Amino acid sequence: MNYRHAFHAGNFADVLKHFVLVETLARLATKDAALGFLDTHAGRGLYPLDDIAMQRGGEFRTGILPVLAAAAPPAALERYIALVRRIGGGDGALGAYPGSPLIAVELLRAQDRAAFCELEPLEAAALRAELRGERRAAVHERDGYEALGALVPLPEKRGLVLIDPPYEDPLEFDRLARTVVQTHRRWPTGVYAIWYPVTRDGGAARFLAQMQASGVRRQLVAELMLRRPDSPVGLNGAGMLLINPPFRLAETLREGTQWLASLLAPGEGRARVEVLVGE
Numbered sequence: 001m002n003y004r005h006a007f008h009a010g011n012f013a014d015v016l017k018h019f020v021l022v023e024t025l026a027r028l029a030t031k032d033a034a035l036g037f038l039d040t041h042a043g044r045g046l047y048p049l050d051d052i053a054m055q056r057g058g059e060f061r062t063g064i065l066p067v068l069a070a071a072a073p074p075a076a077l078e079r080y081i082a083l084v085r086r087i088g089g090g091d092g093a094l095g096a097y098p099g100s101p102l103i104a105v106e107l108l109r110a111q112d113r114a115a116f117c118e119l120e121p122l123e124a125a126a127l128r129a130e131l132r133g134e135r136r137a138a139v140h141e142r143d144g145y146e147a148l149g150a151l152v153p154l155p156e157k158r159g160l161v162l163i164d165p166p167y168e169d170p171l172e173f174d175r176l177a178r179t180v181v182q183t184h185r186r187w188p189t190g191v192y193a194i195w196y197p198v199t200r201d202g203g204a205a206r207f208l209a210q211m212q213a214s215g216v217r218r219q220l221v222a223e224l225m226l227r228r229p230d231s232p233v234g235l236n237g238a239g240m241l242l243i244n245p246p247f248r249l250a251e252t253l254r255e256g257t258q259w260l261a262s263l264l265a266p267g268e269g270r271a272r273v274e275v276l277v278g279e
């Protein structure tokens with residue numbers, strides 16, 4: 001496994017993913033009943049901007065930094081932006097970009113619980129250190145797909161599963177689709193958020209077609225494209241597939257992603273928030 005998220009943290013794809021994560025969790029947390037959160041590919045939790053890999057990758061410079069510098073972001077993005085500043089802040093300039101575990105923990109209440117899976121030992125150790133003293137969270141150094149079989153349905157009976165694999169393996173999309181459908185069969189009322197890359201190979205379109213034909217109801221897609229999907233550049237866009245999205249999430253995602261597309265790729269950028277499968 002070569003993937004290190006520090007080369008990419010805070011890029012446009014992280015902005016999309018974490019904006020969707022924040023808005024989904026915040027809506028789920030409006031009901032008093034306890035929530036569970038499972039992050040199958042959690043990463044290290046916090047990415048200081050002066051880290052060597054962060055500096056070398058530098059992708060935050062064309063992702064989170066222009067978002068924070070923008071004069072008038074829309075209301076849809078306010079909660080996400082405030083949270084990034086609160087965790088990664090310092091006075092004024094951003095010191096670190098938060099990963100999904102720290103973002104989630106910030107939104108959880110006393111009655112909620114989170115489980116984080118990370119296969120890479122150094123990343124898992126770093127995450128444990130970030131979450132030291134956090135009694136609502138458990139870090140598991142284990143395969144996230146296997147964890148879905150062991151930990152879902154979540155004991156709280158309501159909650160969110162975030163699936164955010166590195167897509168290094170050409171068969172990742174197949175494993176993902178198979179596992180999501182199996183997991184959904186065991187826990188059909190859970191909320192699922194799945195991040196995917198859009199590159200020229202067409203893997204994302206095949207994955208979405210597979211999910212559309214799977215029999216799983218209530219699926220929503222939120223995509224942020226910086227370039228045409230067939231551009232040879234590499235990561236042309238990114239998407240989040242949501243299963244059982246909270247009520248009225250789509251409107252907020254539409255407002256936020258349209259603004260992000262015009263900010264991060266003026267002229268060429270596109271956003272799409274669409275129901276993939278209805279009720």
Ligand SMILES: C[S@@+](CC[C@H](N)C(=O)[O-])C[C@H]1O[C@@H](n2cnc3c(N)ncnc32)[C@H](O)[C@@H]1O
Pocket residue numbers: 001003005017039040041042043044045098099100101117118119120123142143144145164165166
């Ligand atoms: C895209 S990064 C996660 C980023 C994180 N979810 C966030 O939003 O901040 C993917 C992570 O999955 C880890 N990983 C790779 N294969 C895994 C597996 N089979 N199970 C669990 N973690 C895995 C990698 O080490 C990497 O830290």
